[in-house]
Amino acid sequence: MLIGSDTRHAVVIGAGMAGLAAARVLSDSFEAVTLIERDTFPRESAPRAGAPQGHHVHGLLALGAEVFEGYFPGLRAELEQAGAPVWDWGEGLYAVLPNGTPPPTPMGMPIQTFSRPFLEHVLRRRVRALEPVTLRDGLTVTGLRTAGPGKVVGVRVKGGDGEDEIAADLVVDASGRSSRLPQWLATLGLPSPRTATVDAQVGYASRTYSYPDGQTPPPWMGVLQPLRAPDFHKGCYAIQIENNALHVTLHGANRPQLPHTDDEFLAFAKTLRGPVAETIAHLTPTSAVRRYARTVNRRVAYHRLAGWPDGLIALGDSVCTFNPAYGQGMTVAALEARLLEQMLSGRHTRTPLDGQAFQRRLARITASPWLMATIPDRAWEGSRPSWPVKAGNWFMNRLIDTVPQDPQLYTAFSALFHMTAGPLTLADPRLLSRVLIGPRPGRIPRTTTT
Numbered sequence: 001m002l003i004g005s006d007t008r009h010a011v012v013i014g015a016g017m018a019g020l021a022a023a024r025v026l027s028d029s030f031e032a033v034t035l036i037e038r039d040t041f042p043r044e045s046a047p048r049a050g051a052p053q054g055h056h057v058h059g060l061l062a063l064g065a066e067v068f069e070g071y072f073p074g075l076r077a078e079l080e081q082a083g084a085p086v087w088d089w090g091e092g093l094y095a096v097l098p099n100g101t102p103p104p105t106p107m108g109m110p111i112q113t114f115s116r117p118f119l120e121h122v123l124r125r126r127v128r129a130l131e132p133v134t135l136r137d138g139l140t141v142t143g144l145r146t147a148g149p150g151k152v153v154g155v156r157v158k159g160g161d162g163e164d165e166i167a168a169d170l171v172v173d174a175s176g177r178s179s180r181l182p183q184w185l186a187t188l189g190l191p192s193p194r195t196a197t198v199d200a201q202v203g204y205a206s207r208t209y210s211y212p213d214g215q216t217p218p219p220w221m222g223v224l225q226p227l228r229a230p231d232f233h234k235g236c237y238a239i240q241i242e243n244n245a246l247h248v249t250l251h252g253a254n255r256p257q258l259p260h261t262d263d264e265f266l267a268f269a270k271t272l273r274g275p276v277a278e279t280i281a282h283l284t285p286t287s288a289v290r291r292y293a294r295t296v297n298r299r300v301a302y303h304r305l306a307g308w309p310d311g312l313i314a315l316g317d318s319v320c321t322f323n324p325a326y327g328q329g330m331t332v333a334a335l336e337a338r339l340l341e342q343m344l345s346g347r348h349t350r351t352p353l354d355g356q357a358f359q360r361r362l363a364r365i366t367a368s369p370w371l372m373a374t375i376p377d378r379a380w381e382g383s384r385p386s387w388p389v390k391a392g393n394w395f396m397n398r399l400i401d402t403v404p405q406d407p408q409l410y411t412a413f414s415a416l417f418h419m420t421a422g423p424l425t426l427a428d429p430r431l432l433s434r435v436l437i438g439p440r441p442g443r444i445p446r447t448t449t450t
């Protein structure tokens with residue numbers, strides 16, 4: 001593609017959640033935005049090779065839903081019209097916590113559930129319709145085009161027509177977990193960025209079900225049974241999604257033996273507390289069992305890399321991936337797109353974006369979700385945890401153990417989980433004291449042991 005030298009052009013690598021959100025934001029500031037995706041997109045909503053996580057339950061947190069709605073007005077209504085249910089988190093969730101199940105608690109926290117491919121399909125259609133955006137699928141970015149070591153001026157690509165180069169004023173790496181950015185930066189003479197990892201060795205196995213004619217769906221809209229070291233090493237997510245389907249993910253920590261066959265899937269579900277096994281035993285599977293185990297938390301310290309080149313930024317899973325069990329990735333991608341918008345809108349059109357400053361501010365966005373995921377996950381790692389990690393885990397476990405008895409704490413915890421409130425909410429003395437006192441013996445409202 002030849003873009004005239006006087007056209008402000010941005011290239012986004014990868015049309016996953018972060019790439020779509022970034023393209024939407026860039027379309028307000030750039031005259032042309034090219035979104036490059038190595039997969040060829042399916043016509044209908046379906047999982048694809050470049051985003052294999054699409055086979056697994058994807059919950060969009062309340063904050064993420066709010067940010068996406070802001071960028072794509074009417075998105076929630078459009079998804080709902082196409083069959084994605086909207087429900088109140090406190091009323092519709094059957095949470096199977098280590099210490100019991102909280103009773104239904106109206107929270108005024110609307111949640112919408114759908115499959116990841118369906119959300120992506122709708123967002124892709126919206127992004128394609130944006131004037132400045134060209135979506136080029138079936139094209140792989142193979143490297144960066146540079147003008148000297150300190151400046152990125154485009155990308156090299158490979159597709160059905162062979163190899164080519166695309167010039168750009170700004171290149172956005174949104175190529176996800178498998179990003180090759182560290183290797184590309186190495187060819188510019190930059191050192192390897194420091195990378196932190198925490199691995200609870202969580203594995204996923206998922207499939208979808210339909211309800212046979214005449215069968216009423218269960219009374220809940222979602223089931224959540226979280227993992228917790230060291231005793232609760234199996235759990236699940238189940239959500240009602242579009243097309244009147246149920247999406248079920250079973251998961252386990254510490255390299256679990258994941259189910260493969262119909263029988264193994266049901267047998268794994270039967271080892272859990274809560275209603276999932278009983279529900280799926282009467283449903284018709286509409287997909288094979290799909291497994292996934294690349295769930296390590298990984299944070300690349302691009303914000304500390306000396307010599308970060310001009311004309312380049314990175315966001316989404318390419319920079320920071322979380323153990324998906326905490327459901328944070330899509331919401332963090334949305335928040336990073338919002339940061340991009342803030343940094344673009346505050347400057348003169350032709351002033352280049354300060355890529356290094358962007359990476360520094362992005363690191364502040366990922367800091368809190370990183371702690372939310374890695375503090376509990378460190379408890380699965382064999383090494384001896386530091387005292388702040390031990391204290392953090394003690395506090396979170398005490399909170400979660402008190403939640404089934406305390407609707408106000410349940411609501412506060414849910415807001416924290418959905419990122420609509422920060423950790424400081426729990427510093428409120430009325431809440432803090434109840435966490436410190438902890439659960440009262442014998443007052444668990446609904447026992448969920450099978």
Ligand SMILES: Cc1cc2nc3c(=O)[nH]c(=O)nc-3n(C[C@H](O)[C@H](O)[C@H](O)COP(=O)(O)OP(=O)(O)OC[C@H]3O[C@@H](n4cnc5c(N)ncnc54)[C@H](O)[C@@H]3O)c2cc1C
Nearest residue numbers: 014016017018038050053058059141176316317324329330
């Ligand atoms: C099993 C699992 C379950 C998850 N569950 C949840 C959940 O419940 N809630 C939640 O919020 N998040 C969840 N996530 C995380 C979520 O999927 C990611 O955080 C989110 O998709 C990040 O978006 P991204 O755009 O950075 O990466 P991706 O969505 O992975 O997109 C990257 C894109 O880049 C493309 N690409 C890669 N390399 C190139 C290249 N060289 N050239 C062109 N294109 C390229 C890929 O094909 C892909 O389309 C889950 C993840 C996993 C693995």
